[in-house]
Structure formats: structure tokens, C-alpha cells
Amino acid sequence: DTAVSQTPKYLVTQMGNDKSIKCEQNLGHDTMYWYKQDSKKFLKIMFSYNNKELIINETVPNRFSPKSPDKAHLNLHINSLELGDSAVYFCATSNSLQETQYFGPGTRLLVL
Amino acid sequence: AQSVTQLDSHVSVSEGTPVLLRCNYSSSYSPSLFWYVQHPNKGLQLLLKYTSAATLVKGINGFEAEFKKSETSFHLTKPSAHMSDAAEYFCVVSLPGDDKVIFGPGTSLSVIP
Numbered sequence: 001d002t003a004v005s006q007t008p009k010y011l012v013t014q015m016g017n018d019k020s021i022k023c024e025q026n027l028g029h030d031t032m033y034w035y036k037q038d039s040k041k042f043l044k045i046m047f048s049y050n051n052k053e054l055i056i057n058e059t060v061p062n063r064f065s066p067k068s069p070d071k072a073h074l075n076l077h078i079n080s081l082e083l084g085d086s087a088v089y090f091c092a093t094s095n096s097l098q099e100t101q102y103f104g105p106g107t108r109l110l111v112l
Numbered sequence: 113a114q115s116v117t118q119l120d121s122h123v124s125v126s127e128g129t130p131v132l133l134r135c136n137y138s139s140s141y142s143p144s145l146f147w148y149v150q151h152p153n154k155g156l157q158l159l160l161k162y163t164s165a166a167t168l169v170k171g172i173n174g175f176e177a178e179f180k181k182s183e184t185s186f187h188l189t190k191p192s193a194h195m196s197d198a199a200e201y202f203c204v205v206s207l208p209g210d211d212k213v214i215f216g217p218g219t220s221l222s223v224i225p
Contacts, residue, residue, distance in 0.1 A: 043215045098144045098206050103155035
């Protein structure tokens with residue numbers, strides 16, 4: 001019954017590795033997002049997808065690539081992980097950019 | 113350019129006393145405004161939102177916020193704080209027809225027993 005789910009919940013990995021975080025929503029929303037939250041709780045929007053089209057890319061390094069296989073999924077793939085990528089990554093969904101966003105529980109990434 | 117300012121990075125109140133979390137925005141157009149709450153180790157949850165209807169908006173858990181266009185403010189209040197209100201609070205702005213949603217830096221609320 002979880003509206004927005006993310007896997008994995010925790011991810012510990014070495015520098016230089018490639019990893020993916022998955023997000024799934026069962027709300028039927030048209031727009032999905034990825035956010036990065038740093039240790040100071042500052043929330044930065046990374047990407048959003050609307051009907052499988054990228055509509056925001058906030059100057060995120062190209063090591064990060066969102067992939068949307070269908071309307072219910074927006075996965076985040078990260079190449080060549082760096083120490084500074086350690087953060088909590090949140091997936092969210094909404095009917096549109098101006099409407100309420102529903103957040104997943106977060107994925108806590110630690111790069112060693 | 114749009115922006116969101118949350119004037120206090122941290123607010124501490126005693127249980128049972130009022131809560132005021134301040135938010136100011138900068139926008140050339142009438143925005144949609146939101147307050148989200150994030151409890152420790154959880155995702156964000158909507159508290160309330162303003163979308164050009166009544167200027168006083170009531171949300172969940174006894175919170176409310178008033179949109180004041182002249183002051184470009186959307187402060188969040190609650191008459192009596194509860195221990196369970198301790199969390200991080202984010203003020204958010206989005207513009208009709210724009211492609212941006214802007215989060216404020218957050219205010220951490222502590223409630224002292």
C-alpha cells in the first residue's frame with residue numbers, strides 16, 4: 001500500500017563504484033522527482049520527469065542519470081561515486097509541479 | 113528570480129507554548145506556497161498549502177499559515193506545541209506555468225518538555 005517506495009533504504013559503497021536507486025509510485029501521478037538532502041538538511045532538486053520527459057535538471061553532474069522505464073518508475077543511476085555523493089536521496093511524485101508532492105522514505109547513501 | 117527565505121535555521125519552544133516559523137518568498141507572480149514537515153529519518157509530508165483561495169490556510173496537526181502578499185510572507189503557526197512537533201520544516205514555492213519548485217533551507221523545531 002506504500003504510495004512511494006524506494007530501494008534500497010541504505011546503501012554503503014566504495015568510491016568509484018556505480019550504483020542505482022529505484023523509485024516506484026502507485027499514485028498514478030504524472031511527475032516524479034529526485035532530491036538530494038545533505039547533512040545540514042538542505043534539500044536540492046536534482047531531476048523531475050513528466051510523462052517520461054525530463055523537465056528539470058538542476059546543474060547536476062552528468063555522473064547522475066535518471067531513467068524512467070515507465071510512468072510508475074524513476075530510477076537514479078550514479079556512475080563513479082564520490083565521497084561528496086554521500087547524502088539522503090528522496091524520490092517524490094505529484095500530479096504537476098504546482099501540486100502537492102508525495103515523498104518516499106529516502107535512501108541513505110554512504111560512499112567510503 | 114524566485115527565492116524562499118526561512119529566517120530561522122533553528123527554533124526552540126516549550127511544550128504548550130505557541131510556535132512561529134517564518135517564511136518569506138520572492139516572486140513576480142502569484143505563487144503556490146507549501147509547508148512540509150520532515151520527522152527524523154523520514155520523508156517529507158505536506159502540512160498545508162496555499163493556492164490563491166483563502167489567505168488563512170489550515171493544515172494537519174493544528175498548524176496554520178497566513179499568506180500576506182504585501183509582506184511576501186507565509187509564516188507557519190501553531191497555538192500550542194506538542195513534543196511530536198519536533199521536526200524539520202520546509203517552506204516551498206512554485207509558480208504557475210513555471211518549471212521550478214523552490215525549497216527553503218528548512219527550520220529545525222525543538223520542543224522542550
